[in-house]
Amino acid sequence: MMDLSKFGIKFFAADADGFDILKLIPVYHRWIQQGALQDLLIDVADYSHVPAGPGVMLIAHEGNYALDETGHERGVVYYSKRRLSGGLSDRFCLVASKALRAAQLMSEDAELDGAVNVLGDHLEFFANDRLAVPNTDAAYAELEPALKTFLDKLYAGAPYTLTRETDAKERLSVRVKAASPAPLETLFERVT
Amino acid sequence: MASWREHLAEQMPAELAREIDVYEGQLELKKQGKIEDKLFGEARLRRGAYGQRYDNGQRHDGISHRSLPFPTAATKGTETVWDAPGMQRIKIPFGGLNPQQMELLADVAEEYSDAICHITTRQDVQLHYVHIEDTPDLMRRLAAVGITTREACGNSVRNVTACSIAGVCRCEAFDTTPYAKAMAYHLLGHPDTQDMGRKFKVAFSGCNTSSCGLTNIHDLGFIAKTWQSNGIPRRGFQVTIGGGLGAVPYDAQLFDATVPEEEILPLAQATCRVFARLGEKRNRGRARLKFLIEKLGLEEFRRLVLEERKILPPDPRWTDYLKDVERYHERPAKPSSSLNRANLDPKLEAWRATNVYQQRQAGYVVATITLPLGDITSWQLRQLANVARRYVGDNVRTTVEQNLVLRWVSEADVPELFTELERLDLALGGAGKIEDVVSCPGTDTCKLGIAASRGLAAELHEQFVERQKQGAIDPAVRDLHIKMSGCFNSCGQHHLADIGFYGVSRKVGGATVPHFRVLMGGEWENNGATYGLTIGAVPSKRIPEFIDHVTQSYLSQRHPGERFKDFVGRIGKKALKEMVDAFSSVPSYALDRTLYSDWRDPREFTISDITTGECAGEVVPQIEFDLQAAEQRNFEAQVYLEQNETQKADEAAYQSMLIAAKGLVRTQLWDLGDDPDRIVAEFKTRFYDTQLFQSPEAGQYAGGKFALFLLNRHADSGRAFTPEKARHLVEEAQLFIEAVYAYYQRMSEQQAKARAKVKPGTPVAEAAV
Numbered sequence: 002m003m004d005l006s007k008f009g010i011k012f013f014a015a016d017a018d019g020f021d022i023l024k025l026i027p028v029y030h031r032w033i034q035q036g037a038l039q040d041l042l043i044d045v046a047d048y049s050h051v052p053a054g055p056g057v058m059l060i061a062h063e064g065n066y067a068l069d070e071t072g073h074e075r076g077v078v079y080y081s082k083r084r085l086s087g088g089l090s091d092r093f094c095l096v097a098s099k100a101l102r103a104a105q106l107m108s109e110d111a112e113l114d115g116a117v118n119v120l121g122d123h124l125e126f127f128a129n130d131r132l133a134v135p136n137t138d139a140a141y142a143e144l145e146p147a148l149k150t151f152l153d154k155l156y157a158g159a160p161y162t163l164t165r166e167t168d169a170k171e172r173l174s175v176r177v178k179a180a181s182p183a184p185l186e187t188l189f190e191r192v193t
Numbered sequence: 194m195a196s197w198r199e200h201l202a203e204q205m206p207a208e209l210a211r212e213i214d215v216y217e218g219q220l221e222l223k224k225q226g227k228i229e230d231k232l233f234g235e236a237r238l239r240r241g242a243y244g245q246r247y248d249n250g251q252r253h254d255g256i257s258h259r260s261l262p263f264p265t266a267a268t269k270g271t272e273t274v275w276d277a278p279g280m281q282r283i284k285i286p287f288g289g290l291n292p293q294q295m296e297l298l299a300d301v302a303e304e305y306s307d308a309i310c311h312i313t314t315r316q317d318v319q320l321h322y323v324h325i326e327d328t329p330d331l332m333r334r335l336a337a338v339g340i341t342t343r344e345a346c347g348n349s350v351r352n353v354t355a356c357s358i359a360g361v362c363r364c365e366a367f368d369t370t371p372y373a374k375a376m377a378y379h380l381l382g383h384p385d386t387q388d389m390g391r392k393f394k395v396a397f398s399g400c401n402t403s404s405c406g407l408t409n410i411h412d413l414g415f416i417a418k419t420w421q422s423n424g425i426p427r428r429g430f431q432v433t434i435g436g437g438l439g440a441v442p443y444d445a446q447l448f449d450a451t452v453p454e455e456e457i458l459p460l461a462q463a464t465c466r467v468f469a470r471l472g473e474k475r476n477r478g479r480a481r482l483k484f485l486i487e488k489l490g491l492e493e494f495r496r497l498v499l500e501e502r503k504i505l506p507p508d509p510r511w512t513d514y515l516k517d518v519e520r521y522h523e524r525p526a527k528p529s530s531s532l533n534r535a536n537l538d539p540k541l542e543a544w545r546a547t548n549v550y551q552q553r554q555a556g557y558v559v560a561t562i563t564l565p566l567g568d569i570t571s572w573q574l575r576q577l578a579n580v581a582r583r584y585v586g587d588n589v590r591t592t593v594e595q596n597l598v599l600r601w602v603s604e605a606d607v608p609e610l611f612t613e614l615e616r617l618d619l620a621l622g623g624a625g626k627i628e629d630v631v632s633c634p635g636t637d638t639c640k641l642g643i644a645a646s647r648g649l650a651a652e653l654h655e656q657f658v659e660r661q662k663q664g665a666i667d668p669a670v671r672d673l674h675i676k677m678s679g680c681f682n683s684c685g686q687h688h689l690a691d692i693g694f695y696g697v698s699r700k701v702g703g704a705t706v707p708h709f710r711v712l713m714g715g716e717w718e719n720n721g722a723t724y725g726l727t728i729g730a731v732p733s734k735r736i737p738e739f740i741d742h743v744t745q746s747y748l749s750q751r752h753p754g755e756r757f758k759d760f761v762g763r764i765g766k767k768a769l770k771e772m773v774d775a776f777s778s779v780p781s782y783a784l785d786r787t788l789y790s791d792w793r794d795p796r797e798f799t800i801s802d803i804t805t806g807e808c809a810g811e812v813v814p815q816i817e818f819d820l821q822a823a824e825q826r827n828f829e830a831q832v833y834l835e836q837n838e839t840q841k842a843d844e845a846a847y848q849s850m851l852i853a854a855k856g857l858v859r860t861q862l863w864d865l866g867d868d869p870d871r872i873v874a875e876f877k878t879r880f881y882d883t884q885l886f887q888s889p890e891a892g893q894y895a896g897g898k899f900a901l902f903l904l905n906r907h908a909d910s911g912r913a914f915t916p917e918k919a920r921h922l923v924e925e926a927q928l929f930i931e932a933v934y935a936y937y938q939r940m941s942e943q944q945a946k947a948r949a950k951v952k953p954g955t956p957v958a959e960a961a962v
Contacts, residue, residue: 007304027795034254043261043278044247046322046637047793048309050565050651052618053573055308060322062263062276065307071572082324129304132197132330170296170575172303 003089003143007130009080010093010100011069013123020116022049025057025068028110032059037106040064040099059103064096066103068117077104077119080129089147090154093126094192097155101189108185122182127166127174136173141165144173152177154191197330204337212343213336216240217329218825224267224275232821234270235813241282241345242328244270244807245321245638248277251804255796269325272804278322280638281306281331282345286377287355287370287397288316288591295578295589297338299571305331310574312567314631314686315394316354316591317345321638343381348812350386350465353377355397356405357592358559360523361552361600365399366417367428369406371521372457373397375514376415379458384863386465388815390472391480393465394437398720401431407593407721409445410436410689412468412482413461416720420451429453432460434494435486438683442724443483446491448498454518458511463501466863467494474812506864523601526586529556530605541611544622549607552600560599560610561624565654566632566647567595573617580613593686595631596624621658627666627673628657631686635679635696636791641806642679644696644707644733648792650677656737670744673757674717677709682806688724689715691757692740697730698800701779707733707791707798711773713743714761723758726766729773734788739776746772816937819856823849823930830923834916843912843919846926850903853933860940873907876900886936899925899932 026045033042040061048054053073059066062083069078079100085092107117126148128134134144152161156179166174202210216236223233249272250261263276283298290298298318302310305327306320313319323331332342344350353376360368376395380386386393395413398406408414414433419426432452436445452460464482471489473480486494537545550559562569562577569577581589581599588600602610614620623629630653633639635646653675660666677694678685687693694709708730715725731739751760761769779788790798830845851869854876859865861879865872880886881904887897902925912918 023793026793030255030795034256041262044252045794046307047648047651048307048568050654051309051568051570054568054570058307060278060307062261062278065322071570131300131304132195132200171572 003134003140003147005089005128005130005133005144006083006085006092007081007133008093008096008126008128009064009078010097011076011078011125011127012100012104012119012121013074013076013125014068014104015118015120016075017116017118022056022068022070023047024113024116025107028107028112029057029059029066032106038066038099038102040066064099066099068107076125077107077117079103080127089144090150093147093151094154097124097151098189098193101185101192105185105189119185120182121185121188122179124177125174126177127172129172131172134173136166136169136171140173141175148175151192155188156183157191197333201333201337205333206336206339209336209341209343210333213329213332215822215825216332218828219821220325220329223269228821230268230271230273232813232817234273234807235347236818236821237269237325237328238347238807239344239349240328240332241284241342242323242325243280243282243346244273244640245277245279246636246640246642246802246804248273248279248640249804250274250277251802253796253799253802258801270807273807275325279325281320281323281328281342282313283318283320283335283340283342284345284352284377285316285318285340285591286353287359287373288357289370289374290589290591290597291587292578292582292589294338294340295574295581297334297340299574299578301331301334302574303571308571309568310571311634312564312569312591312595312597314593314595314633314684315352316357316593317352318591319634321634341381344386346392346807348389348391350380350383350393350395353380353395353397354407354411354593356399356403357590357598358405358550358552358600359397359399361554361557361559362399362403362405363551363553364402366419367399368521369397369399369415369417371514371518372415372430372454376458376461379510380461380465383462383465385462385469387818388469389465390469390474390812391477391482393468393482395461397430402719405593407686407689408433408436409719409721410438410442410686411445412437413464414445414720415452415457418451427451427453430457432457434464435483435491437481437483438686438688438724439481440478440681440683442683442688443487444722444724446486448491448495454515455512459502459505459508460498462508463498463505466501466505467497471497477812480812506866523588524586525557525588525601525603526582526584527603527606529554530603531556532604532607537608538611540620541608544611544620545607547622547626548624549602554601556604557600558602558604558607560602560607560614561592562597562599562614562619563621563624563629564596564619565621566630566650569597569619573619576617577619580610580617584610584613594625594629596629623658623661623671625674626661626671627675628654628661628671630654630657631674631676631690633678633684635677635685636794636802639679639684639806640804641682642696643698643800643803644679644709645791645794646677646679646685646694646696646709648794649694649709649733649736652792653737653740667744667748669748669751669757673744674715675740681710686721687712687715689717689721690725691715691717691761692743693725694736696733698798699730699732699779701789702781704782704789705798705800706779706789709733709736711739713769714758716758726761726769728766728769729777731773731776732779732788733791735776739773742776743772814860816856816860819852819859820930820934820937823853823856823933825849826852827923827926827930830919830926834919834923837916839916839919840914843914843922846919846922847906849926850906850929853930854903857933857937860937869907873903877904880936886932899929902926902929 029045040063046058064081104119161179164176267275311319355373396411415430432448433445434448548561630650632646632650636642673691676690679696693712712725716723826849833842
């Protein structure tokens, strides 16, 4: 059975013109003070000076959170760094729940003034372990059933489309576009 | 699923693969509590696995100090929590990278770090937030593309740096690349560099006038030079020694104006030997080479090095590489061409003006990729590898200004290349200009950081980029260099900047306020020839307005054509101090709280997160590494035994005793070599025949019979390998290693007592003997 612990999910956000990503820095520090997320939150890493980069990151022991700007597409990402237990689709649910929780907190945070608007219908899954899951057709074929189990749960059986990253040198990643948006709390509840 | 170890077995150099296996074994032993923190800490540092801020498990979150409840209480060094994320430094000798290596660096940054590769001021690559248990695989993947992290940190020879335009420079004497490469690999893991009390940095420069080599700030600097000897043209180097920044910067001194090329490796080796033997080992603050030279005097140090040079055992590697020097050349990806300058896009022209350097070779240019704060994402680096493959082949280098250069760009390709770089968000101009601010990691990740140098650097970088877009920076100001460090240790090379800063703190009304101490008038050119004058401290948040004031003063008061350095020298320290003082005031906390926190960190400022740095590493005598290696080899013997590989088990157990004996003998005789006959003979003469090893004072393990385990096995060269004999030998080897440990401990205690009796003022050479 495929054993993948290092992977991430990015929920894309609607464009927010003029949003200053540096506003996230005090928000993350407050989250650390309050223990706002279930991970062991360690520190804030500011990469806002890197164009189309990971933005401002919240570093945790279990994984990293960010309002990521890779490819000039903003989105809330969480990726797991430590070993996970359970079946593959359960692991996907866990990681998705962490990303969704962070997205919920960002969308509700008064200091961010509603600028982070994650629609929930557009996400990217990426395997962050080229040994366990190389970007090959064979690996994808093995991964796909668990991914679909997770996505069926996330979107409650509603239709979605999958598009794979084609550059073999990039990580195995899949874009998922659901037919319609759903509230973050609904998505969160479905995967927890 | 195969492991990376299995997956890459055929691609890794065998020696490197074995070193990493040993390192992984050390990790396992540490997890089992079988290696002490001090030894493991230095062992991981020597593999480039460095500590990071908050790795003592404590962090001030802006309200109070909180413990970070990591899953285990295990440690990976003194006061360093096992699970705390760390930094992995990756040596890139002379900054040379090829596309395959760039892709691999991108991959490992993504999978083990935070998808950012950081280029340092010494041409290394650093990854942050790496878990210690990921480091062996990370190292294996690097090894498979020819990169080692060995001796990237710790008390070792650090990355050997060189001009990033070596070989294509218009003013160099000759290409220093093959020499820098030979030096890097000759000193890497060399026995003569394993017992130094502190790090040792080497740099190569192609000339005396440009800045790229920065030989003046290095322990050992090589400046390319040609001369005639009896009418025969000779190649060699002007050698400088004892330079270094740190809290108290020292200029390098001239060691020899003309060292022939065939002498540079033995000279470096002899220098390392003298440094290892006589350098300070207890007081970390005085342990760099510059302090030893100051103590002995340059003449005496030179005499000792030249004496040492005479007695070095000859090594063919000193000159073997020279035959490759003649053949050394880089292969461009494309033929040379010329650029049609008509109707170039103004954006391209602006970028070309600051980021393109005309090579000595007609029709080729070097393109600099300006990296804000030295950072590049994994995606960018992977894409850039593709671009490099297409336009320049293997000719990419990191720079000491934290950028990347693509060498051998066929000139007509420049517009197309620029378009490609724009697509990657890597077409930022201003390389080497005021907006290209250099900074060490500071409080972002460094355990020693006092102030947020990267926060300030990012702020200044963005402000200057914006102003430049509006054409609001005078060319004279744009030529200035700004460099900063989070503390006085100078990793940001602030002494060499026109305007440099290093982090300090000040108490204001009972609260702590982040400040930066200002230095002005440093010289980046001429290999970093002049260090800036320290003037005074300015609150961190007031630095941008302070810089505006200084640069405006420069523009309004300078003489025609006067450089900033000369302006600073002319107006004098009193006037400079007045400038600083005008910005030194801090409003009360009640009036303006913003000055009480740092750039891009809203937590109320504190210096309580500073912990012991690992820059110095721990001083661990070489014998302790040898004994650990002996144990590792004996462990491997046990594994062979379990696998019924009798002969291998027997031989590994024997080798483990040889390693331990060699470690012990080398405390008296450094040039022992690896010949088993000689190791055993010297061990017997020095420790067995003298009865030192069996002396009752030597501890319960050190009976004479344990020494006989080695002597008997060595004499039994024609032995038949049987499982029973092998099992006995494995056990005997363990006892022998324990006996060496016991003897070494006893010897150390006696030496410590003897040292305590040495009166202050005893000459260092005498005391060291």
